[in-house]
Amino acid sequence: MTGDSGQVIETTGLTKHYGQVHALTDLDIEVGDGVTGLVGANGAGKSTLIKILLGLLEPTSGGARVLGHDIATEGQEIRRLVGYMPEHDCLPPDVSASEFVVHMARMSGLGASAARERSADVLRHVGLDEERYRPMGGYSTGMKQRAKLAQALVHDPRLVFLDEPTNGLDPAARTDMLGLVRRIGSDFGIAVLVTSHLLGELEQVSDHVVVLDAGHLLRSSATGDFLEQTGSLLVEVVGGTTERDRFGEALAAAGLTCRPRGTAIAVEPAPPGVSVHDLVRDTAADLGLGLMRLQPDRRHLEDVFHDDVPLGDPIPGGGPRG
Ligand SMILES: Nc1ncnc2c1ncn2[C@@H]1O[C@H](COP(=O)(O)OP(=O)(O)O)[C@@H](O)[C@H]1O
Ligand SMILES: [Mg+2]
Incomplete structure (x- = not known):
């Protein structure tokens, strides 16, 4: 399932410059199954890395494989296998979560009734019940994050990228979201790459932690190794x-x-x-x-x-x- 090397994500010498800004520098990262936390301060390059892995942004040099597929040539196949929860609000305000997630399911190729069924399942799973029929413009941040998560899961991906899923949440909603992230990995066997600027919260849910510092790989180790230190x-x-x-x-x-x-x-x-x-x-x-x-x-x-x-x-x- 995971390509020749058995890795879910593998980057080699991955580098991205935006003009003068060196967003990523010569990254060699290997990510396996389970939940991987990608940690770094704001501006460390986390979102840039995710967009490159999705084939949405081109690297300046170096390359990467996702589930065995080359980002340079197989972006479409990668996006079929991968779910993406973007960092910023991307939800149309006039549409309900239910309509939105069904639409996203149809876009990824599910038939009408399968799309409705899958959508109801994932919306229930992320904890949006009756609210799913209301326009998303009126949602709290926590509900919006859940809707974003649901659309990332609806096409039954092998891997999901969750970019700052706890952003803007109060402590209780944060704990709920982290629980969901953990269950995506453990109950559904979907590989997860989840970002945060807080190591502490990712320690709770990640099997492996990758730390970026200003575009450089600072550390990549099993979470237990971090916990030993802390x-x-x-x-x-x-x-x-x-x-x-x-x-x-x-x-x-x-x-x-x-x-x-x-x-x-x-x-x-x-x-x-x-x-x-x-x-x-x-x-x-x-x-x-x-x-x-x-x-x-x-x-x-x-x-x-x-x-x-x-x-x-x-x-x-x-x-x-x-
Ligand atoms: N489209 C862009 N144009 C120019 N610079 C960018 C762009 N996107 C991100 N950057 C810069 O690249 C660096 C990494 O940003 P980003 O990947 O968003 O980091 P993170 O997600 O870890 O906060 C930052 O210095 C940011 O200002
Ligand atoms: Mg970011």
Whole structure:
């Protein structure tokens, strides 16, 4: 299914200049099945890469294959096999999601009744129920994102490109959208390339993460490798800096490596057999401090870019307790 190399996407020396702007520089990327997160700050080249892979934009040099097809000569075949959720709003305001998705299904070659059936299925799947009969101009951002996702899925693609699907969504809608993205990969076996400028949110749904920095490939690795680096916990107690510092010192005294991070304390993974969660909970209880937050330390992109920058000295501790 995935071409000679078994890769879903493969680029070699892919380069794109817009006049003086070097949007992509000499990219060698390999993407396999499952969900791949494409992360990079605004302007990193994510949307440009997607448009080139769809055969909608020509590279300046280098090439790429998508599902084994050459972008230079087989754009049409690629667009038949690939679904695309564009970054920007592209929905006609006077048309309902139902009409729109049926239209897109017909455009990709489905017959009238198959198009209606498929459309109803995917609209239900993305969570647009009764709203699907209303004109899209009145939709919330979350509903528009769902309609855009539905049209990307309606022709039963092998691979989908989702360009910033969580853009403009509030935290709850963001979580819902990320859940949908995960299920597209896991329940339907469709390969997914999803972009975001936040590494933290893609970590939750991606098997593999590719990081672009100003058009250069910065990293490409399994998500677990990122999580290993970011496997620390952020903990926060009720109060101000004084409480934070008391808590940090006590955690350090209990043998944990930790550092102040804003209003919180970042606690590094403990040696096997030691439960960070238990120590954090017991320490807060011992000090009579209210535990306000305990969550995986989700770092933003900038932190990945600045891995070489020292984190600051750990809080000195008194060695393991006991
Ligand atoms: N049509 C265009 N003409 C000129 N420059 C462009 C065009 N599209 C994108 N760029 C530039 O190329 C770079 C990459 O843009 P883009 O691919 O949109 O990044 P991202 O999607 O990661 O935000 C940016 O510097 C952007 O300003
Ligand atoms: Mg973009």
